[in-house]
Amino acid sequence: MNVQTTPAARTLPDAQTVTSVHHWSDTLFSFRVTRPRSLRFRSGEFVMIGLLKDDGKPLLRAYSIASPSWDDELEFYSIKVPEGPLTSRLQRIAPGDEVMLRPKPVGTLVHDALLPGRRLWLVCTGTGVAPFASLLRDPETWERYDEVILAHTCRSNAELAYGAAIVAALPEDPLIGEMVSGKLHYYPTTTREPSQYEGRISDHIRSGQVFRSLGLPEWTPEDDRVMVCGNLALNKDIMQLCETAGLQEGANSAPAQFVVEKAFLD
Numbered sequence: 001m002n003v004q005t006t007p008a009a010r011t012l013p014d015a016q017t018v019t020s021v022h023h024w025s026d027t028l029f030s031f032r033v034t035r036p037r038s039l040r041f042r043s044g045e046f047v048m049i050g051l052l053k054d055d056g057k058p059l060l061r062a063y064s065i066a067s068p069s070w071d072d073e074l075e076f077y078s079i080k081v082p083e084g085p086l087t088s089r090l091q092r093i094a095p096g097d098e099v100m101l102r103p104k105p106v107g108t109l110v111h112d113a114l115l116p117g118r119r120l121w122l123v124c125t126g127t128g129v130a131p132f133a134s135l136l137r138d139p140e141t142w143e144r145y146d147e148v149i150l151a152h153t154c155r156s157n158a159e160l161a162y163g164a165a166i167v168a169a170l171p172e173d174p175l176i177g178e179m180v181s182g183k184l185h186y187y188p189t190t191t192r193e194p195s196q197y198e199g200r201i202s203d204h205i206r207s208g209q210v211f212r213s214l215g216l217p218e219w220t221p222e223d224d225r226v227m228v229c230g231n232l233a234l235n236k237d238i239m240q241l242c243e244t245a246g247l248q249e250g251a252n253s254a255p256a257q258f259v260v261e262k263a264f265l266d
Ligand SMILES: Cc1cc2nc3c(=O)[nH]c(=O)nc-3n(C[C@H](O)[C@H](O)[C@H](O)COP(=O)(O)OP(=O)(O)OC[C@H]3O[C@@H](n4cnc5c(N)ncnc54)[C@H](O)[C@@H]3O)c2cc1C
Pocket: 046, 061, 062, 063, 064, 065, 077, 078, 079, 081, 083, 084, 085, 086, 087, 088, 126, 127, 128, 130, 131, 261, 262, 263, 264, 265, 266
């Protein structure tokens, strides 16, 4: 399939050009596209992107923008679902191809939905790290918080690679490198392979292991803010843990202490 060269794709007002593609594993890849000049978004939001089906109709799915709001391009981090209507095709894109992008960003994983706090916890599974790749590269995140913790659970070490690369690059980032110094904590866990921290992040929070390992206090409504982006089970578990700690769910219209977004629809 050649996505970008069909005449129909070229005439789409929402088409953007792929500038680079990186395959992180058999099941995960990231790619960058040109950014529509008119597109304004808040780091952490998602848009609809996709391809044209053979019948000429658009096939769109929700995708978190993984690049920060100041970036000239847009980055996305994607699963490859073998029989997935979109990703079975999207995984074959190459630089120069075109993808569709509906420039209407929305989402709850934004600073506006949280009250000021001291520590920001970013808790995710799998591709749920994508909105946090955006927030971690945004200076506002480091201006707002004394400490930022990325807690990412995947099945394997290979699936952690994209998040690990984002974290590793932060201290060298010309824009925010100095702001990050001494403020960033990274807590990767694996559920199906040996690694430094094994098991689900929810279990590590419940047992207190994550706090002991990082030398941080347990969550309090005064100091801690939590953003959650994962599968349904993770979201439910972390919401419950937040509520047990006395944190309340926030929204754009009513900021509070934690916010949740689905990384995909089950
Ligand atoms: C708010 C929101 C933001 C999203 N952001 C991203 C993102 O940044 N990156 C991304 O890869 N996907 C993201 N998704 C999922 C995305 O919309 C699509 O579901 C995904 O691209 C697969 O599309 P598909 O047509 O190939 O298969 P679908 O028909 O959409 O899904 C097929 C199966 O794969 C599972 N699945 C879908 N997406 C994932 C995933 N990301 N991880 C694990 N299992 C999955 C589904 O549960 C389903 O059973 C997001 C979904 C929502 C609701």
